[in-house]
Amino acid sequence: MTPDSPHAPDRWLNWPKQLTDRFFHKRVEEELGIYEAIIASSDDAIISKTLEGIITSWNQAAERLFGYSAQEAVGQPIMLIIPPELYHEEDGILCNLRQGRRIEHFETTRVRKDGTRIAVSLSISPVRDRSGTIIGAAKIARDITERRREIEERVRLAALVDSADVSIFSKTRDGVITSWNKAAEQMYGYAAQEIIGQPVTLLFPPDRQEEFLAIMEQILRGERVQLFETVRRRKDGTLVPVSVLVSPIYDEQGQVIGASDIAHDITERKRVEEQESLLAELSLGLVATLDPPEMLNRVASLLIPRLADWFAVDLLNAAGSLELCTLVHTDPEKVHWARKQRAQFPPDRNVSSGIAQVARTGQVQWYPDVPDDLLVAHVSSEEELALLRRMGYSSAILAPLLAQGKTIGVMSLVFAESGRTYDRRHLALAEEVGRRVGLALEHAQLHHDVQQSRDQLNIILHGVADGILLYAPENQILYANETAAHMMGFSSVQQLLEAQQSHLLAKYDILDEQGQPIPPTSLTHSRVFAGEREVQMVMRYREKGREEAERWSLVTSRPVMGLHGAVVLVVTIIHDITERMQVEQRKDAFISMASHELKTPVTSLKGFTAILQRRLSKQGDEQGLSYLARMDAQLKKLTSLISELLDISRMQSGQLPFRLEHCDFDALIEEVVDTMQAATTTHQIRMEGQTGARVSADPERLTQVLLNVLTNAIKYSPEAQEIVIRRWFNHEQAVVSVQDFGIGIDQVHHERIFERFYQVGDTVEKTYPGLGIGLYISHEIVTRHHGRMWVESRKGEGSTFFIALPLLAERTSV
Amino acid sequence: MKPPTDPGDILIIDDDPDILLMLQVLLQEEGYRVRITESGSQGERLCQEDPPALLILDLLLSGEDGRHVVQRLKQSRQTRQIPVVMMSAHPSAEHSAREAGVNAFLAKPFEIDQLLEVVHTLFHQEA
Numbered sequence: 001m002t003p004d005s006p007h008a009p010d011r012w013l014n015w016p017k018q019l020t021d022r023f024f025h026k027r028v029e030e031e032l033g034i035y036e037a038i039i040a041s042s043d044d045a046i047i048s049k050t051l052e053g054i055i056t057s058w059n060q061a062a063e064r065l066f067g068y069s070a071q072e073a074v075g076q077p078i079m080l081i082i083p084p085e086l087y088h089e090e091d092g093i094l095c096n097l098r099q100g101r102r103i104e105h106f107e108t109t110r111v112r113k114d115g116t117r118i119a120v121s122l123s124i125s126p127v128r129d130r131s132g133t134i135i136g137a138a139k140i141a142r143d144i145t146e147r148r149r150e151i152e153e154r155v156r157l158a159a160l161v162d163s164a165d166v167s168i169f170s171k172t173r174d175g176v177i178t179s180w181n182k183a184a185e186q187m188y189g190y191a192a193q194e195i196i197g198q199p200v201t202l203l204f205p206p207d208r209q210e211e212f213l214a215i216m217e218q219i220l221r222g223e224r225v226q227l228f229e230t231v232r233r234r235k236d237g238t239l240v241p242v243s244v245l246v247s248p249i250y251d252e253q254g255q256v257i258g259a260s261d262i263a264h265d266i267t268e269r270k271r272v273e274e275q276e277s278l279l280a281e282l283s284l285g286l287v288a289t290l291d292p293p294e295m296l297n298r299v300a301s302l303l304i305p306r307l308a309d310w311f312a313v314d315l316l317n318a319a320g321s322l323e324l325c326t327l328v329h330t331d332p333e334k335v336h337w338a339r340k341q342r343a344q345f346p347p348d349r350n351v352s353s354g355i356a357q358v359a360r361t362g363q364v365q366w367y368p369d370v371p372d373d374l375l376v377a378h379v380s381s382e383e384e385l386a387l388l389r390r391m392g393y394s395s396a397i398l399a400p401l402l403a404q405g406k407t408i409g410v411m412s413l414v415f416a417e418s419g420r421t422y423d424r425r426h427l428a429l430a431e432e433v434g435r436r437v438g439l440a441l442e443h444a445q446l447h448h449d450v451q452q453s454r455d456q457l458n459i460i461l462h463g464v465a466d467g468i469l470l471y472a473p474e475n476q477i478l479y480a481n482e483t484a485a486h487m488m489g490f491s492s493v494q495q496l497l498e499a500q501q502s503h504l505l506a507k508y509d510i511l512d513e514q515g516q517p518i519p520p521t522s523l524t525h526s527r528v529f530a531g532e533r534e535v536q537m538v539m540r541y542r543e544k545g546r547e548e549a550e551r552w553s554l555v556t557s558r559p560v561m562g563l564h565g566a567v568v569l570v571v572t573i574i575h576d577i578t579e580r581m582q583v584e585q586r587k588d589a590f591i592s593m594a595s596h597e598l599k600t601p602v603t604s605l606k607g608f609t610a611i612l613q614r615r616l617s618k619q620g621d622e623q624g625l626s627y628l629a630r631m632d633a634q635l636k637k638l639t640s641l642i643s644e645l646l647d648i649s650r651m652q653s654g655q656l657p658f659r660l661e662h663c664d665f666d667a668l669i670e671e672v673v674d675t676m677q678a679a680t681t682t683h684q685i686r687m688e689g690q691t692g693a694r695v696s697a698d699p700e701r702l703t704q705v706l707l708n709v710l711t712n713a714i715k716y717s718p719e720a721q722e723i724v725i726r727r728w729f730n731h732e733q734a735v736v737s738v739q740d741f742g743i744g745i746d747q748v749h750h751e752r753i754f755e756r757f758y759q760v761g762d763t764v765e766k767t768y769p770g771l772g773i774g775l776y777i778s779h780e781i782v783t784r785h786h787g788r789m790w791v792e793s794r795k796g797e798g799s800t801f802f803i804a805l806p807l808l809a810e811r812t813s814v
Numbered sequence: 815m816k817p818p819t820d821p822g823d824i825l826i827i828d829d830d831p832d833i834l835l836m837l838q839v840l841l842q843e844e845g846y847r848v849r850i851t852e853s854g855s856q857g858e859r860l861c862q863e864d865p866p867a868l869l870i871l872d873l874l875l876s877g878e879d880g881r882h883v884v885q886r887l888k889q890s891r892q893t894r895q896i897p898v899v900m901m902s903a904h905p906s907a908e909h910s911a912r913e914a915g916v917n918a919f920l921a922k923p924f925e926i927d928q929l930l931e932v933v934h935t936l937f938h939q940e941a
Contacts, residue, residue: 599903599922600830607836610926614843639923657906 045141048127051098053078053090056136065120065143067113083111097126097137107144119148167242167265170249172258175200175216187242187265189235200261205233219248219259229266241270275429278306282433286440290447293326299437300328303413307426307433310338310391310414313401314347314355315441322347322359322410329416334391341387345380354378355410358398362407364434365398366427395421399434403442411437467553467574471525475501478569487551487574489543511540524557525570534558538577552581588649595646602642606635647777648756658698658784662808665693665734666727672706673725676714682721683714689727693734695805697785702805705778705789709738709801712774717742717798733787733804741798750791754779822867823847824933827857827883828901829876837870844930846937854878858886861893868937873902873911881907881914888915897936 039046045062049055055078058070066073066081073080082090089108096103103124109117120141127136161168167184171177177200180192188195188203195202201212211230218225225246231239242263249258285298292315300311310329314322324342329335347356358365367374370393379385394415401409411434415422422430458481461468467484469477477500485496488504501520510518520526524535535557542550553574560569609632616624650656670687677685713723720741727736745753756776782789786806793799824846828834834850841848849866851857854875861869869887873880880900887893898916902908905921912919918932 596903600833602923603901604830604832604836606923607833607840607926611836611839611843635923642923 045139047073047078047139047141048136049078049139050136051094051134053094055080062141065112065118065141066110072113081110081112083109083117093124093137097124098134100126100134102126107148110141118143119145167263168260169195169200170258170260171200173216173220173256175212178258184263187234187240187263188232203232205231205239215246216259219246220256222248222256224248232263241266271425274306275425278302278429279432279436282436286436290444292441292444295440295444296326296437297328299433300326303433304328304330305418307429308413309416309418309420310393310412312338312412312414313409313437314359314412315401315409316359316407322355325409337387337390341384341391344387345384355398355412358400358410359407362400362402364400364427364431365396366422367396367398368421368423369395392416394419397422397427397430399430401438401441402435403438408438408441465576467576469525469572469574471529471557471570471572472568473529475520475526477501484574487553487576507543508541509544511542513538513540515540524555525572528557528559528570529567531567550578551576552578584652588652591645592649595642595649598638598642602635602638606632609635644773644777648773651777651780656780656784658701660696660698660785662694663697663699663702665691665695665736665805668697668699668702669706669725669727669736672703672710676707676710680714683717683723684721685710685723685725687725687727691727691729691734693729694808695734695785696808697805698781701781702785705781705803706736706738708774708778709803713738713740713742713799713801716740720798729807732807734807735802735804737800737802739798739800744795744797745791745793745799746795747793750793753791754789821847822937823849824868824870824937825857825860825866826850827854827869827871827875827880828852829872829874833872833901840926840930841933844933846933852876854880854883858883861887861896862890865893865896867896868899868933869896870899870901870933873900873904873907881911881916884911884914884916897939899932899936 039059042059042061045065046057046059047055047062048057055073055076058068058073060070062073063069068076068080078090079087086108093103093106103122106122106124108120108122110120111117121144122142123140125138126134127138129135161179162182164181165183167187168179168181169177169184170179177195177198180190180195184195185191190198190202201209204212208231215225225244227243227245229241229243232242232244234240243266244264245262247260247262248256249260251257281302282299285302286295288298289295296313299313303311311326312324312328313326315325317323324339327335327338327342329338347354354365357363372389375385375388375393379388391414396412396414399411399413400407401411411430413422413426413430461481462483464481465483467487468479468481469484470479472478477497480493480496482493485491485493488496489507490496490499505520510523512518518539521530524537524539527535537555539553539555540550541553554577555572555574557570557572559567560571562568609628613625613628613632616628647656673685673687710723717723717740722741724739725736726739727734729735754775756773779789782803782805788804789802791799791801824841826834826837826841826848827850828837829852831852834852838848838850849860851860852875854871855878857869857871860866871880871883875883880902884898884900887896887898897918899918899920900911900916901920901922901924902911903922908919908921917936920929920932
């Protein structure tokens with residue numbers, strides 16, 4: 001017995017009336033055994049019951065389906081397996097059975113022993129006795145839970161497809177649409193009933209019909225058409241940008257019978273993309289120029305016609321009023337009219353609408369449409385109204401141009417003849433454009449300001465008489481003014497910058513004041529890069545092979561510090577002192593000449609004085625002799641002045657000869673002291689300390705220095721009786737100090753008394769006598785010995801002069 | 815200090831008449847016989863004709879370099895022996911003067927005693 005032969009139990013149930021027939025008794029028993037076995041092994045639950053609804057038989061499948069054993073179920077009312085809410089079903093079933101009607105494939109719900117509900121399909125047949133009277137019913141129940149679940153799934157799936165927000169439809173191999181979800185209805189504008197059965201090419205724009213063939217070719221090969229972007233046509237003829245995925249649909253044999261088409265409306269995404277590309281192009285356009293009108297024209301050409309028919313920009317000037325800067329429309333005649341309107345009716349600063357309002361508040365103004373009454377409310381005259389009407393404005397956005405939170409102007413975007421309307425999304429875009437344009441304009445303005453101040457600075461720097469150079473590390477010349485370029489023999493700054501330092505060093509001899517070559521690492525800017533704070537030196541430079549064209553400069557280099565205190569740049573100022581040096585040289589030459597010329601007459605004078613001295617001495621004229629002694633003293637002074645002047649002029653020209661030898665520092669000092677002590681009666685020279693040092697010195701010059709200092713000490717302490725000389729040494733120097741107890745020197749003069757021709761003058765007290773060149777010479781001599789000479793003194797408390805000379809290595813090694 | 819019995823004399827060449835006069839008087843008072851001339855070439859001739867016991871000359875003579883005069887005298891047999899004292903306002907010229915053959919160099923302005931000492935030494939050395 002198969003589930004497909006529901007009549008079999010019917011026949012079996014009819015047989016018991018023949019059981020009494022003895023003739024067939026045995027056969028019948030055999031047959032009965034067979035049927036019982038069949039019933040027992042049936043997959044369908046087979047139950048029989050009386051017309052009263054009492055269960056009379058219960059096979060094994062019934063035990064499995066309902067959970068009751070035959071023992072439990074037989075004798076129980078059939079209500080055992082009927083859910084209480086369905087008890088009424090049984091009445092209907094019994095009613096049908098009494099009338100001898102079969103019930104087939106009645107789907108209902110039954111309840112199992114454990115209380116769970118199961119979906120079953122029931123077939124119920126009446127059971128008659130031999131007389132044909134209906135005595136009960138045989139019920140075959142099949143579990144259809146699984147089948148019902150499948151159906152429900154399919155329904156749910158259909159609902160899901162319908163509720164999806166992507167358009168989903170299917171089509172046959174020929175492109176005939178077979179299903180169509182709700183999203184597809186919305187997207188394409190066709191209802192399911194009107195499009196199903198229609199060719200899918202209805203959805204393709206005329207210029208994309210071949211796309212259908214390409215898709216189907218791929219589908220028929222069994223390939224999926226990966227997500228691609230295209231355009232589809234709506235019922236109303238408008239186009240919609242979509243992203244589409246087409247997949248083949250197979251039958252049970254694996255044959256492609258059609259395709260599913262899933263499409264997504266990408267209008268919004270396209271819009272965002274376009275907006276982003278517009279902003280990107282805008283940014284490029286804004287950085288491409290620093291000229292505001294040019295910049296705004298670029299913006300205009302980007303926005304028209306994509307985002308506006310009209311584009312205008314008003315900028316706030318220094319006085320706070322708006323100035324129309326740019327006004328663009330494709331029609332020049334309209335531009336003319338618009339400009340006329342603006343010229344005749346400038347925006348009123350105080351009105352609470354329009355660009356004046358935006359400029360004041362920094363808030364965007366949005367006019368989705370521009371009704372006539374808005375114009376009427378806005379204008380001040382009939383004439384203006386007429387002009388405005390002529391423009392045919394339909395929608396407008398007035399956005400502030402913002403720079404660092406400040407409103408610098410207003411951008412007007414207007415739709416007119418295109419009849420388009422600005423929506424919220426336009427508004428956000430316009431505000432963003434306003435921010436970017438504002439920032440770019442501000443940037444351009446800053447650049448302009450910087451440029452202007454740089455130009456002004458340049459004019460000043462190029463105008464100054466000093467050469468100015470700006471060095472970066474590695475001796476790179478970053479900047480030079482014209483004077484610097486000309487000083488170095490270039491016709492332009494550009495040439496100098498191209499030549500750089502290496503070229504300069506190759507072209508010029510660069511010498512120090514004494515004519516010694518200066519190595520590149522000792523140039524002033526190099527020394528500042530190496531860490532010195534400010535370096536100043538006199539430099540001589542001349543083009544190689546042109547010694548006669550030597551120039552002199554006072555070169556000063558100063559550092560420019562970076563944020564972290566490191567030297568990032570060095571400014572070098574070259575002050576040409578050639579003229580001054582030439583004057584000095586002429587002066588020195590004159591002094592030299594004059595001193596030589598003085599020597600001969602002084603020689604004569606000395607000679608004649610000597611002659612007179614001899615004569616008066618013979619005559620015993622004591623008074624005459626004393627006069628001659630004075631004369632002789634003055635001649636000695638004159639002689640020493642002449643010799644000092646000569647020393648100076650020779651120092652200046654680097655001609656003062658030095659004959660260095662290893663000297664006994666102590667002995668040299670003692671010799672000078674002895675000489676001085678012998679010549680003075682007023683002062684006692686006291687010596688303290690000893691060094692035992694040997695120094696490299698020109699003994700004649702060093703004697704000159706010591707004599708000068710001692711002479712001064714005596715000269716400037718007329719009231720005192722003592723001079724103290726101290727000698728000592730440290731690890732690198734031998735030092736001698738000469739202390740007097742005289743008039744002293746005010747601190748303000750300490751640095752300068754060693755300068756050439758510097759004289760300590762005092763308006764109240766008497767001026768220091770002497771030319772003041774002795775100290776200069778002494779200082780120079782000590783310096784040339786690589787030593788140091790300085791003074792410590794307070795006015796009225798005497799002075800101490802110090803002379804320090806470097807020790808010879810042999811002494812330090814002792 | 816007296817000159818010897820066969821003293822010879824001192825020739826002075828200087829283009830400065832005051833110096834000439836001063837030296838003449840000074841040395842004469844010291845007992846020397848003195849001849850003077852302002853011209854280098856004249857002095858050179860005098861040396862050839864009647865060599866003096868000592869020659870005193872200035873480095874810069876008008877139109878003549880005293881060192882050249884000395885060089886020539888030192889090359890001539892006749893005059894080679896004459897000791898020479900050179901005076902100059904340019905102390906740096908001492909080296910070149912000594913190379914030219916001078917025996918003593920006096921940087922102007924010199925001390926008279928210094929001059930007299932030099933003259934005395936050279937005069938008697940030669941004698």
